[in-house]
Every structure is written in C-alpha cells, then in structure tokens.
Amino acid sequence: MRKLDKMDLQLVKVLSQNSRLTYKELAELLSTTRQRVARRMEKLKRLGVIKKFTVIPNFEKLGYAYVILAVSLRPGTDINTIIERLQAREEVKIIEKGIGAHSLIIHVLVPKELKGAEERVEEIMNELKEAERIDVTFVSDVVKFELI
Amino acid sequence: MRKLDKMDLQLVKVLSQNSRLTYKELAELLSTTRQRVARRMEKLKRLGVIKKFTVIPNFEKLGYAYVILAVSLRPGTDINTIIERLQAREEVKIIEKGIGAHSLIIHVLVPKELKGAEERVEEIMNELKEAERIDVTFVSDVVKFELI
Known part of the structure; x- marks a missing residue:
C-alpha cells in the first residue's frame, strides 16, 4: 500500500467527527482545494x-440494547466455522477475533426489555456450543464511543 | 420523546450503510421528497x-490495533470515578458500562507493534488499580463491524 501522509490521517480524523461534511467544507478545514x-x-x-461512512445511533432510543459475549474456546476448536455461523446472524453486529483472555468478543443487538434480550442471547449461546466459557455482559450505558 | 415511525428507522438504517448520501439520494431511496x-x-x-455521522476506518492500515479490557470490579467500587479517569484518555475509544460478567468493557487504540501496544495497555491498567480482575484481549481481526 502506498504510504498515507499527514493530510490523509487528518482527513480520516475530521470525517470521523462528521462524515457528512462536503468537499468544500473539508477543503476549508484542511486548507486545501476541493479537487485535492x-x-x-x-x-x-x-x-x-x-x-x-456510517452513523452512531442511540441504541436505547431505537429500542435496543447491546449484550457482549466474551468467548473462550477449547484448544483446537475451529474458530472460523463459528465465525461463519455468527456472521450470518443479523443481530450479531460486531465480531472481534482476539488473542489473550478471550478468543472472540461479540456484540449482539437485543431488544431492550429483559425477556426479549434473554431469548436473543440464548439463541446466540446455542451457536457457541464449542465454547469453554462465555462471559455475558449486558451493556447498561455506552459512556464513550469513538472510532479513531 | 415523540415516537419514531417506520421511515425514521429506515432512514437511520440507510445512513448507517452510507452516511454521505445526499438528501436527494435519500429521498429517492425512501420514495419521498428532499424536504421530508x-x-x-x-x-x-x-x-x-x-x-x-462518522467513518469506520481500517485500524490496521492506519497503524493501530485494538485491545479490549474487560474489567470486573470489587463490590462497592466507585465506578464513575474510574469512568471519568478513562474518559479523559484519548486512546480509550469505547467505554461500555455493564451488568453481568464485567462491569466495564473498554476498547483501547494502541500502536500495532507489540512493544508500543504493551506500554499503552500498562498505562491504562494503572488507571484501573481498583479492579478485581482485568481480562485483556488483543484484537487480531475485526471480522464484522456494524452498528445497527
């Protein structure tokens, strides 16, 4: 990959704060031209x-909450098969493969009332039968959410 | 809050796939007018x-990786003081308060080479002295990342 320069990084940073800025506005902020x-x-x-290019919604106002499943796998488990199964599920929003305490960290979008949330989590747990251990955390508040 | 209708939800969904769409393009996609x-x-x-409105960058191409700290706290710990300390740190990008296995789940942006990553993680661990246990996971791959 060609090297990214300082202005590329600045552009990503500015867009991460507001991805709807026009070329004109971006050019002004970065003291350059629209063409550039x-x-x-x-x-x-x-x-x-x-x-x-996306939006960060307020999940609660949309009627949802997040549940995080932090999964430890037994040695020798085929992680890619599990990932394929999870990826196909619409409510599984974030899948991070990891090295360390957990092999997989998953964010699942669930209805915000407890009963619906529980059912959804149970369904996902069923897809994770090979797991040695699953740490389940219900997200009660997203205090900070930035991406870069 | 006034109730959100179906078109509001559709609009959020469409924008989550591409937040740079113009009013004109959004109007066409939702079969409505620009004014609406x-x-x-x-x-x-x-x-x-x-x-x-934001972007999802490829962290690796920008020279970064994510480390997830899943924190269990001792009963009676003042979680809000910890959150304040973490929030002030620029490299702490996502802070989720939780109920269940972990009380806090934190995403920290670190340099992608191991040495730099380790130093950064140690700094954050120092801010978490009250923790009973911290599960550290280095994210090796972000397989899926959607928000809604």
Missing part, C-alpha cells in the same frame, strides 16, 4: 482505509 | 437518535 479533497477521498476508499 | 428527508434528519439529530 476529492482525490484523497477516492484514495482512502480505494485503499480500504475508510471501510464505511 | 431534511425534516426527518433534523428530528433524528435533535432527538439524539443519531449521535454522530
């Missing part, structure tokens, strides 16, 4: 530095 | 349903 911003945006998308 | 899209966007922002 357009070219850099293309580059960042092409190189996959920016994976997606 | 503009009004709904204002409403979603005002009500805090959309907290932020």
Whole structure:
C-alpha cells in the first residue's frame, strides 16, 4: 500500500467527527482545494482505509440494547466455522477475533426489555456450543464511543 | 420523546450503510421528497437518535490495533470515578458500562507493534488499580463491524 501522509490521517480524523461534511467544507478545514479533497477521498476508499461512512445511533432510543459475549474456546476448536455461523446472524453486529483472555468478543443487538434480550442471547449461546466459557455482559450505558 | 415511525428507522438504517448520501439520494431511496428527508434528519439529530455521522476506518492500515479490557470490579467500587479517569484518555475509544460478567468493557487504540501496544495497555491498567480482575484481549481481526 502506498504510504498515507499527514493530510490523509487528518482527513480520516475530521470525517470521523462528521462524515457528512462536503468537499468544500473539508477543503476549508484542511486548507486545501476541493479537487485535492476529492482525490484523497477516492484514495482512502480505494485503499480500504475508510471501510464505511456510517452513523452512531442511540441504541436505547431505537429500542435496543447491546449484550457482549466474551468467548473462550477449547484448544483446537475451529474458530472460523463459528465465525461463519455468527456472521450470518443479523443481530450479531460486531465480531472481534482476539488473542489473550478471550478468543472472540461479540456484540449482539437485543431488544431492550429483559425477556426479549434473554431469548436473543440464548439463541446466540446455542451457536457457541464449542465454547469453554462465555462471559455475558449486558451493556447498561455506552459512556464513550469513538472510532479513531 | 415523540415516537419514531417506520421511515425514521429506515432512514437511520440507510445512513448507517452510507452516511454521505445526499438528501436527494435519500429521498429517492425512501420514495419521498428532499424536504421530508431534511425534516426527518433534523428530528433524528435533535432527538439524539443519531449521535454522530462518522467513518469506520481500517485500524490496521492506519497503524493501530485494538485491545479490549474487560474489567470486573470489587463490590462497592466507585465506578464513575474510574469512568471519568478513562474518559479523559484519548486512546480509550469505547467505554461500555455493564451488568453481568464485567462491569466495564473498554476498547483501547494502541500502536500495532507489540512493544508500543504493551506500554499503552500498562498505562491504562494503572488507571484501573481498583479492579478485581482485568481480562485483556488483543484484537487480531475485526471480522464484522456494524452498528445497527
């Protein structure tokens, strides 16, 4: 991959704070031209530095909550098969593969009332029968959520 | 809060897939007018349903990795003081307060080489002296990352 320069990084940073800024606004913020911003945006998308332009919603106001499953696997378990199964489920939003205390950390979007949340979690637990241990945490508050 | 209708939810969903769509494009996708899209966007922002328009970057390409600290606290620990300390640190990107296996789940952005990552993690661990137990996981791959 070609090297990213300082202005590329600045552009990602500015967009992470507001991804709806126009080329004109971005050009002003970075003291450059619209054409240069357009070219850099293309580059960042092409190189996959920016994976997606998205929104951070308030899950609670939408009627949802998050449950985090931190999964430890038995040695020799085929983690990729488990990941495939989880990936296919719409309510599984974040899947992080890890080294250390947990092999998989999963964020599951669940209805915010306890009964619905419990059912959803049980379904996902059923997909994780090979796990040695699953630490389940219900997220009661997202205090900070930034990405970069 | 006024009730959100089906089109509000659709709008959030569409924006979560591409937050740079113009009012015109959004209007076409939702078979409505630009004026209506503009009004709904204002409403979603005002009500805090959309907290932020942002990007999902490829952390690795930017030279970073994530470490997840899943923290269990001793009964009676003042969690809010800990949260305040963590919130002030720029490298602490996600702080989730939880009920269940862990009281706090934290995502820390670290340099991707091991030495730098270790130093950063040690610094954060020092802010968590009250913890009973901290499960540390180095994220080796973000397999899925959606927000809604």
